[in-house]
Amino acid sequence: MQPILKVENLRAGIEGKEILKGINLTVNPGEVHAIMGPNGSGKSTFSGVLAGDPRFTVLGGSAVLDGTQLLDLPPETRSHAGLFLSFQYPVEIPGVTMVNFMRAAVNAKRKYLNEDPLSAAEFLKLMRQKRAIVELDNKLASRSVNEGFSGGEKKRNEIFQMAMLEPKLSILDETDSGLDIDALRIVAGGVNKLRTDRNATIVITHYQRLLDYIRPDFVHILYKGRIVYSGGPELALELEEKGYDWIKEQVGE
């Protein structure tokens, strides 16, 4: 079985400072991996580097998505190849409606796959179906991308986009931050509905809370740019109980 994601000895940094110091991670189809860790451990750098955020520089190693070498590709091609990043801080694009934005995104991917663009009718039908997954209001879809959305609406909107693009690998970067319990339930519910045995999810989070709703198969602890601990879902609970200082002790600080 080919893994969905295979990361080997990935090193990366920003402005000359090395942040990821050799990450190894294999994610197989159908799996949910949680990556936890204290602030500044490199969690968001990891998701940014995989997605091709130009702020980061890759210093070494490799990342393969379902057979495709990611690190040399522009971010849009990584997206077409099946990578989706749910942003910690979704970006506002004034004046661009969600409908136009998503149509551009869906049709760009179809073009990459040598498929004809969707007609307006087909596209709107697809939007209607996918909106239901995260209970996204129709009005939100006709508003400008993320502009004036509440924190919860922004995160629901991210999962809605994930539903539209049907990625092989979804990375949820701190999707639980800024969510109240109802929004968290809806967002997590959406993610669970989109799980199949052919795709996979990486959940980046600070807290155990989200993992009550999205059950991970594996939990990894990222600390100072390395995965220092991997285990099953019980690791997240242990971490919640003992705090990150416990990790520091484990790695001998």
Place this chain on the structure above:
Amino acid sequence: MAEKENTPPINGEYKYGFTSDIPTDYIPHGLSEEVVRMISEKKGEPQWLLDFRLEAYRYWKTLEMPRWAHLDIPPIDYQDIIYYAAPKQKKAPGSLDEVDPALLDTFNRLGIPLEEQKALSGMAVDAVMDSVSVKTTHREKLAELGIIFCSFSEAVKQYPDLVRKYLGKVVSYRDNFFAALNSAVFSDGSFVYIPKGVRCPMELSTYFRINASGTGQFERTLIVADDDAYVSYLEGCTAPMRDENQLHAAIVEIIVEERAEVKYSTVQNWYAGDAEGRGGVYNFVTKRGLCRGDYSKLYWTQVETGSAITWKYPSCILKGEGSVGEFYSVAVTNNRQQADTGTKMIHIGRNSRSTIVSKGISAGHSQNSYRGLVKVAPGADGVRNYTQCDSLLLSDTCGAHTFPYIDVQNPSAIVEHEATTSKISEDQIFYCNQRGIPTEEAVGLIVNGYAKEVMNKLPMEFAVEAQKLLSITLENSVG
């Protein structure tokens, strides 16, 4: 009569940059009283119009080119310009069969079919190439309603009283250097008259095309909307790509009578020059409307993407009580383009209102300025103005400037001015990229989103084209 070869166009991405091989009548280079007389004679004009031209010419000779705009204009040799160039036709074409097929083909390639059967429904077009109008579509249908829509030259012949009554009444030849020049040598353009109480059932449109090289285009448009009339008018323009600069100095005059309403929309796509700033059209245009009647309304909408240098301030004189002037503008500059554009809202009538929404987009090494005047006369009670002036920067090497002038002489006026400057952020581009949208397309989306408020004011037929144009103009501008 000289006949000469057009210089070939240079290569590039500008879709309308082709030249048409059409036999053309030229008059010799340069400007003199003799040339003015020659143009007038060629057009078979009455004495009063020749006198008007000559007065303008003599006045122009006393003037110097204005230097106050934030523009770096290379010296222009006015004696090196050909002031009249016309596609050769044996006589004024009575029917399309008599029009040179190469001419029809040119307009077909521009997306403006002139054959009546193929003509765009819902839109009447006056097609102007170089100095003359080639054809006006849907004329008979409009005539049934008493609407006059024809070339300016024809209007002089058929409706001399109307033309004489309104010509130069809004933009006097004494207005400025380019207005004087135009008044002396103007060749053709469109004339529109909407009679009392008539709503024009279709969009009226003039398409301006420069084809000949070494020439300038000096057209004149006159629109009169009588009491309770309504018209929506569109203007489009393109030119071949050439190494040389070509001068376009037009005048648009609009008169809006009681309760009448005029919408004037422009998509300006003259050739902008190449990436190093060689070639391109100098677009020095005076556009002004007089809201003479009470409760009259005039709306200017412009999307300015072309031209090497733009100097243009479509304005409203709000004389009627409760009259309304609105100005919506998107001005895009890329590479070495320069634009100094904006509006003047002159409030004379009581309770007159104006709105200004200007969106500047600058990329490359371009310079983009908004220049606007809001003036409230002492007797104009209860005036309101709202101005919003935004600039979007796409590079670190471009410039965006705002020059708002506010002159309020009546204490009851409420004048608001808002201004913002922003940059397309890397975050926005990356967000689009992550969703699979390549950078060029992302820039197009973001820019169109930014300009949406103005684009929404364009008639449907133009909006789609204008959106594409914005994206194309900014290709390769971020990266």
